Amino acid sequence: MTGLAVLVLRLLLYLAPPAFRREFGAEIEGLFRRSIESDRGVAAVRRIARGWWGVVEVAVREWADPTSGRARFVGHHGGERGMHVKFSTVVAQAVRSVVRAPMVSAGVVGLLGLGIGATVTVLSVVDEVLIRALPYPESDRLVMVDEGAHSWPDYLDWRETVAAFDAVVAGSGFSFTLTGEVREHVEGARVSAGFYDLVGATAIIGRLPSDDEVEQGLQLAVVSHAAWERRWGGRPDLIGETLIINGEPVAVIGVLSPDFVPPTTIAGFADLYLPVGPSANLSRGDRSWTVLARLSPGATLADAREGLLGRARAFADMEPDLYLDERGELRRTFPPVSLREAIAGDARTPLLILLAGSGLLLAVAIGNASSLLLARGQARRREIAVRRALGAGSSIPAQLVVESLVLSAAGCALGLVGALGGIRLIQRFEPGDLPQVAELTIDPRVLGIAVLLTAVSGVVAGLVPALRSSRGKSGLLATANDRGSSRSTGPAIVVGEAMLASLLLVGSLTVVEGLRTLLDQDPGFSPELASVVTVDLGAAASEEERASSATLVQRRLSEWPGVTAVGAGVRVPFEVSGGSRCCWIGDLEHEGRELDLWVHPITTGYFTALNISLDAGREFTEDDGPMSTPVVVLNRSGAAELFPEGDAVGRRVVFADEVELEVVGVVGDVRHWGADQDIEPAFYVPFNPMGTWSSTLRFVVRGGDIPDLAAVRTEVAAIAPEAIVSNVGTMEGLMAESLARQWFYTLILTLFAVCALVLAMAGLGGTLLYDVRQRRRELGIRIALGQPARSIARGVLVRGAALVAMGATLGLGAYWPLRRFMDSLVPGMNALDPTALAAFLGVLLVAVLAASWGPARVVAGTDAAGALRADG
């Protein structure tokens, strides 16, 4: 409880002027924490309430006090007390009135909290990802050359020739091998001359390499601040030390300032920066560089596009094979995009839709709050009429608005707590589309918008009841008879809300169902109890060393207690996912049938370790090496296409038009590219360290208790010093990651749907209640004339159900055209199947019953004589 109380206090502190918060915020928080920890029960609650209220009071006074921060000695206190009296009377009256109707007040606070919370959450993300300026100098002039990575010669050409750019730099993320006491991987980047200048990076100790040094190819390393602290304990004498990177000595010359983040389009994360230098491949076919540029003053994106297109044509003249397709058209036009857009990437559309959705939610919440207040106004007609008769007429609308402002302020506090929770959720489940959200907090500007939204919500929600109260006739008798004059807009709002809720509900049920289907789908292997140990056999090691390392590591892992099988592949299932495919496609041919299949180089034991079924033939053995007859294992789909008649084992296929391979086995299909991806034909070949495959192997270890990274690393270093263990994980972890995007959107959509449903229920309940209260006299007469209250209550229920049914129909209709978008968001999850539909109708029915229950109870409890007397 303490934590939550302190959290609310911390939020409330944002109401105070920044200078005050900076000076005393931490102290106030500490004292508050201490004071509530010193008491228990009611006394602690009293302290909490007093502490919160004190902050609000102080915030208002600090803002209101014109002398705040300036020296002034005389007459100070008098002014302050005057302020206090005014502040407290207005608010206290509103608070009293709010407290007198706890249910309605709680409802309004909850609704506005929901709307504000959702909006602030999404707005924080949108602000961080789409609006806030990138942390680079003149970031509005920075662009990225699109269409992926580019060749080094192309980059050099643009640097010299494109007039619209006044600086062009290239860079790319790299994984370096650092040799020290142990050998390890370090994520880093290679960057061209001008990079540090373009992104405004500075060194806090040491220096950055000059452009001349970079051009000359001097190998000088710059270390990120985080790496400096983590890896080198913040030692200042690191500068000037020589590191062994990829087997070469490299001098460290500087440490970057702590606030520097590399553009994610170059590297999401980098500990070490090295110059591009001589490692650049001068072939135009090798495209590995991200190219960033700064527009010349006055130049536009269109100028840059023109310039780059001109160069694309020039390149095509030089090397038509590479730059023109078979129809003689340019393969690539190198369109420039703003760096902001490039970094936001695919997140833009879903984010803007979320923002629109949350705005809609807030609007609906305000509408609902307004109708609840209207219903309450109905109950307060006598009070208002009395006050009007006593001459308070003109102040009543203002009083009602202040009441609703008080409620919305409370809603704002609730919403901000909710938003903090929402942001945590997003950070926890975000599938990697929004790398910036890791550092996300509620920014003061977003907070300002929240306060603004609160004020607007408060005024708007209170306005309708206030206007209605001012339109009423004066006099005690005017109360019950003006029903016909003001028809409620409630039913229309309810239909709209039900439509929105249905839309979101169907969407979320569909993705939940889709996710369930994906999770139930057989991936073709068993991820349970399987660990994955990623080992780099050493890029610099000789082929023999790699081969022996692979064998030694596999043997050591299989000796681990409890381990039942070990096998390795260059790629394991689900490791590359989300629709991207990697790395090799091989062409197999058999009796005129030719097929492109995925190639998976694997070691012995791979199928057993992953529990992939063996349909026919055998697995690879130790004897299937480079010296024996070349062999291949097909997956079921590949075998079915190449050998439709069945008997694949023992037959021969021709690989890449030259090598003859013998098919020794057929194994079950595996969803190699992720649970949401299709099965594709593939074949397996024995891993050959002398081949062109990557030097990294992923060992799948079934059973046993694989220890943590450090322990495995020590073990491996003892037997195979050239090899580096870069990661230890589980197959289940890979599987979860491969569905992260589905989980994320399911979560978001479900949250939104639940919010919308709650809003719709509140709207329905409020509208029906208003209706019932307004018809109280009529209902009293009907009951007095003998109509059973139960039948009237049933009528209320039917009316609620009819409104919701209308909205639901509209919502379902609107969902239909949106399915395509859903599919682009989460592939394979757009089917509206009967289960989801049934669940939807069930939820809706429960919602209608729940929302109509209260108003129906009011009817059932109506006492005929009382109802007639009350307003008569």
Place this chain on the structure above:
Amino acid sequence: MDPQPHLPLSPRDFLILLVLVDGPLHGWGIVKAVEERVGEDVPIDPANLYRSMKRLQRDGIAVEAERPDGEAPAEQRRYFQLTELGRAVVAAEASRLARLTDVARGANLVPPDLTESAG
């Protein structure tokens, strides 16, 4: 240094200054001391306490004090103490209240037992 422009003190400010007469205290110390001496008649919440301290410091009545030895530096706590002016102000306020109490006593408004204990 004339204490008069700073009078009258609000009850909260008076209590804070009163407990500071004995020496420097941090926020929690002030709250505890006030509660021990006068109960919770004038509750002091954290935000209002620091707002008062801000104002008292600005007016030169209180200043931040050195952290006493033996206090863990990790604890973020500010100590406050009275200035010369502060002592004068709290004394002047006490005299002012005493004079007012005398007036009330003259009108038989103060119960006898309280009169005795108040001395």
